[in-house]
Amino acid sequence: MTNNNPRKKIFHHLLQRYRIVIIADNSLEERMSVRFSILKFFAVITSVLVIIVFVTLFVVTKSSLGQYIPGRSKDDVLQSLIGLNMKTDSLQASLNRRDAYLNNIESVLSGNDSFLISNNNLSLEATVTLENISFETSQEDSILRFVVENEERGSLDYIKKDDGNFVFFPPVVGYISDTFNFQKKHFAVDLVAKKNSKISSVLAGTVIVSDWSSEVGYFIGIQHKDNYISFYKHNSALLKKVGDYVSAGEQIAVIGNSGEFSTGPHLHFELWHNGSPVNPLDYIKF
Incomplete structure (x- = not known):
């Protein structure tokens, strides 16, 4: 009796074995043969892809390659950026104090002392x-x-x-x-x-x-x-x-x-x- 169940047909098709044979061209001697099923083929391919993905993630996260991923930087890079930002703020504050200092000196040399005390306070x-x-x-x-x-x-x-x-x-x-x-x-x-x-x-x-x-x-x-x-x-x-x-x-x-x-x-x-x-x-x- 013929089996008309579609699931069984698909399962049977996946388990059906195939063979790949490699034959020498000059002597027609069989050199190598590989037997496989479609289900086993897909299982092997999936396993290889999973291994490749895990190896790639491991290499990226544990090596210096991680800093080239957009949105991800190593801690030392972040610390360097924070340090540069703090130095920039400190330098800006120093420049502002120096500008005020030079303006005071310029006012002293010109005899103008109004920058220190408003005339209204006299x-x-x-x-x-x-x-x-x-x-x-x-x-x-x-x-x-x-x-x-x-x-x-x-x-x-x-x-x-x-x-x-x-x-x-x-x-x-x-x-x-x-x-x-x-x-x-x-x-x-x-x-x-x-x-x-x-x-x-x-x-x-x-x-x-x-x-x-x-x-x-x-x-x-x-x-x-x-x-x-x-x-x-x-x-x-x-x-x-x-x-x-x-x-x-x-x-x-x-x-x-x-x-x-x-x-x-x-x-x-x-x-x-x-x-x-x-x-x-x-x-x-x-």
Whole structure:
């Protein structure tokens, strides 16, 4: 009786054996024969494909080839990217601080201090007009001239800072006529000394500016280590040029009365640290 069941026909067809025979062409001798069924053929092919897939995944995940797969990177690559991103942010912050620092220095050199204190914060008492200044010789002036003329030039009084162990030399031997006052935008100590007194560098450093302006006259600025900068304004003459290296206590200028902001012969001395003005009295014994 003929079996008409389709499933049995398909199963029978899959199990039906076939033979592949390889025969020599010249002698017709059978060299090799392979017997197989369709079911066994597909089983072998599937096993080979599964092995290839597993071997490929193993090689890709356990070797450096994994970094070439889109969306997948090794941990060290990710860490490198994170480190580069952090360095970029740090560099950007450093550049922003340096730009602010250079803008402050540029404003100092031009005599513009409005970037530190708004004019609205200044009281009317801080405004000084030329008409209110008296240039007549007083008894105090006479005593001052006598004291200054009898003091030795080049005094080596100094203060040693605990933080940096710096030896700050006084820029000139004289009398303090005005002190540091942040609220009044007077970021300096004014020193009155005898005529033609030589001004000295408070620390060793390199001259970064040596010029003249209508506001502060002849001025010179020196860059010191640890981001200290000193400025000496209203001079009558400059003894150093940009790029010169000066030692602590070395003469750099001559005291004078140059510039529109000067009200008499004196030295306008400023000390800056990290782009901000500091009180020279905290660093130097005048």
